[in-house]
Amino acid sequence: MKLGPIMMDVSALTLTKIEILKLAKPSIGGVILFGRNFETIDQVKKLINSIREINSDLLISVDHEGGRVQRFRKNFTHLPAMAKLGDYYDRDPELAKNLAFSCGFVLAYELLDIGVDFSFAPVLDVDYSQSSVIGDRAFHSSPEAISMLAGSLIAGMHEAGMKCVGKHFPGHGFVAADSHLDLPIDDRSMTELLADMSPFKDLTNHGLDGVMPAHVVYPQVDDKPAGFSKKWIKDILQDQIGFGGVVFSDDLSMQGAFFVEKIQDRVRVSLESGCDMVLICNHPEMVDEVINDNWGANEKLQLMQGYKHFNCDKIMHSNHLDNIRDLL
16 A cells, blocks of 8 residues: 655644544655653553554654653663663674664564554764764764664664664764754765765665655755755665665754745655655644645555564563663
């Protein structure tokens, strides 16, 4: 089944009547959940089931990386920030890769077990120690270490049955500004940006299922933010690097997306630039403005489904949890 290209959020612990009507619209292909949607495991399972009763093919996602970006906490494993794996990597690379695999498995297993299809993880940004919004979400300051650790984390996610989304292409770690609040400008040359891009390149055809471009402008390459740029998505990511997976926009309600003024134009430009699905979060009025337009449908999005293929293996979960006990 082809899915509509808009991913929306919902407001609370249960669906409102208006949200039920919205989720049935053909333009809606997915739902992203937040901390406000979670109280208990039983409650969030009921919420997810109510979404699937409307359309069983809708993609259900969450930002669940570990560290400070983990929407569900009560009765979930509190995963470490990925920088902690980077610290282990400096002392013992093989141990760090094993720990990353176990973190990926636990992350994926616990989400799949409640009916979530995928998490927007891992962060592939390079840590330059100057971006507060990235910070310890990044694995390391070395692109090679990031590729190794993220590759192991992804392998663990895949072992549990979950697809991954690497972010934020071509790299958000160098700029100090937060794209939630501003439009960051990274004035480095393409040659300088190659290091940031290398984890995306290394993991293309080696486990990377999805990519999320950054709401950052790289004026030495293009005058548009990466998520609105055919040059970045089609020419560089897809044609030059060879990425053939799913491309998700970052949230189109973020300040970094206000490069394009109207939400209809943000959706249109994102899709035309190569995004397969666009996120509109925390602003239901913006969803209202675009939900009835014919944005087409995309068969590729089905590749991100996880819950339909999930095989519960509590023993493996327990073993991997034991493996990362000292990290927690």
